[in-house]
Amino acid sequence: MKYQQRKKALVLLADGTIFYGKSVGIDGSATGEICFNTGMTGYQEIFTDPSYFGQLMVTTNAHIGNYGVNDLEVESDSIKISGLICRNFSFTHSRVDSDSNLFDWFKKHNLVAISDVDTRALVSYIRDNGAMNAIISTDVDNIDELKKQLAAVPSMEGLELASKVSTKEPYFIGDENAPIKISALDIGIKKNILRNLSKRGAYIKVFPYNSNFADLESFNPDGYFISNGPGDPEPLKEAIELAKEIIKRDLPLFGICLGHQVIALANGISTYKMHNGHRGINHPIKNLLTGKGEITSQNHGFAINREETEANQNVEITHIHLNDNTVAGIRLKNKNVFSVQYHPEASPGPNDSVYLFDQFIEILGKNKEVSSTL
Template sequence: MSEMSERLLRGTSKPCGVSALLVLEDGAVFRGSSCAADGEVFGEICFNTSLEGYLEVITDPSYAGQIITMTYPQIGNYGVNVQDAQSEKPALRGLVVRDLCTTPSNWRSTKSLPDYLREKNVVAIEGVDTRALVRHVRDHGAQRAVLSTLDTDEASLLAKVRASESIVGLNLAATVSCEKTYEFDDLPERQAFAVTSAGERRHKVVAYDCGAKRSILENLLRAGCSVVAVPWDTPAEEVLAMDPDGVFLSNGPGDPEAVEGTYTQVEKLLGKVPVFGICLGHQMICKAAGAEIEKLKFGHRGGNHPVMNLLTGRVEITAQNHGFGLLFPSLGTLVPELSGGFKGHEEDLRFWARSRIAPVVQNEKFGRIRLTHVNLNDGTAEGIALLDIPAFSVQYHPEASPGPTDAHYLFTAFGRLMDGRDDYLDIDIAADRLAGWTFGDVTETIEVKPAMTEGGR
């Protein structure tokens, strides 16, 4: 081969990494090649179905303790802009992809994803049949896994993973929370070309940082809030002494049962100040109310999960990242006169979506609680509103990093709750999702046509 041919080959071909192995605790084995840092890591295997936003996924603190499989076949093709990172360093244990792009193309890219992963010492494997891996996890459930570039002996790794620690019962939120209270007032210029400036700060919000993504706190700023973040176990008395207009409970990783230092404080806050929780924060409100939390078979992770708002009948396409979920019947007994006359709970909550009813239960601690949102994929609970005190929560991420903007209205709803409005969730989500963006003229009136009647055109 000529020197020129060799140069062309080096410039257009991706070098092959050393052998790497992914072994699950049930004995499933997936071989591939190392494409980032060398090492051996243990965690719970999971998968994310997002088509884009891989950097936001990788830097989401909610992935602490997990090995992420990306279902989209090529990851890294638009590179990395570190301004899009959701935390200073990735909290995940490892990354699994079909193909990792080494030559990205994007005007905002500052480096390739493989380079970024090596800088952050993230162990990753490519060349894996991710479709087969995802099918296996869907059939057999989430489980412990080991990813290694150092040991490629199947029997050795299987013994190691079966001896490894489960994330069930671990307080992973404590590992990714802030160490001390701080004021968050940072709106970077990364989206200045598309997003308008933040408005007047009308509300003071204290945010429990259980692993908060930057973009969530940024959205609170854009919704007119000043934000003070506090560690996951900050006593309620200290929070109330700050005299906030509202308290926000952030996303976070792992088993909510283990985050007692947060939900015991939330129990003291409910009824004394408006509260809004998302993801783990939603589970903290549920735990404070005495609810049971179940571990889902393989969780919800991705930017394409359909959720029905039972109050409006609108369907939101949502971004999600959680492996545990609320058992709605455990909140209390149904109130028939507020639940369409129905007296018994339904295991599949899509019953309420089909019936167009937002059922209400009587909770022993906090009075009436309404189911507001339901997942249309599997019929699990996605949101609640406490009717006798100012508090509500959702299981998903409303800030669209990554994912759709359908649920952005929840930040507006929080502001309205702090204003004392009873109709805080009565919002046109189609109009709200355009607020603050400068793509085209969004001030133009949008005509909403009535739904087609039977036999009509």
């Protein structure tokens, strides 16, 4: 597609601020909470991450699309972002193992995307003013109508989105003869989480977001997992009750991102909406148990209350985010329950935190050995 053929487009923020750009060639409008990701690579994984459902993505890397798309490099069965805002959109790509270009992939999924936006200025504005709802559109001459559409978009705070991305029916991942069995609650699970568990000798049954303890227990698992996902954790009452039941029965439990927040809520620790969240693949974490630093992949707009976590006698903070000292990991004292706010399954990387999967599998193996002797 030639540059001069592209239509004008815009980003309209909830506070009335407008940034102009050009359409990549798909007409229409898209709404959602605007956020930004600082990763230099991995755009296809970002676009298919269920945790981004309902969000307009601003990519800070200047070039998007230059290495095309590969059908295997996805975190779910479809694009999950509401729309894309970038600086330079590449209609051609130069990677040998690409299956297609990014434009054709967007066209297939009817995703509205705009480029030629001053993303440095836009990201700076979001950093200063916080995440807010926005609309992107090629209908640049009808601002009043766009404002009406934007006003109807619900706030991310208090919004339950797990039901929009969760599986409708249970399914299995891995080798059914694997030594370890895990029941996983899907509240927006990424495929690479399941890959990391299965390649470590686990057979996983994945359950819908509103499943109860009896549902997950029916698989007779060695342990339980609560996934990442989009939206506010507080409306996830079924998931919180499930976590409470697993903890009450003293069973192994691991949670990532939204799952981490659910486990915190199950222990009476509240969550809050962050000013603009953490999204990228270069976030520094300190492991308080080892004293070591980890560079991590993150994607969350909510966090757990640090003061309440420190005051909870049953909970220990295991990881902190070094940029703002928010809680990045917890574990329950005297129980095999732990969680992290970031993504140890990071794809395309970094891989500093994959040891957490090893740790979980080791716990399940030891627990199984103890159970077999009783």
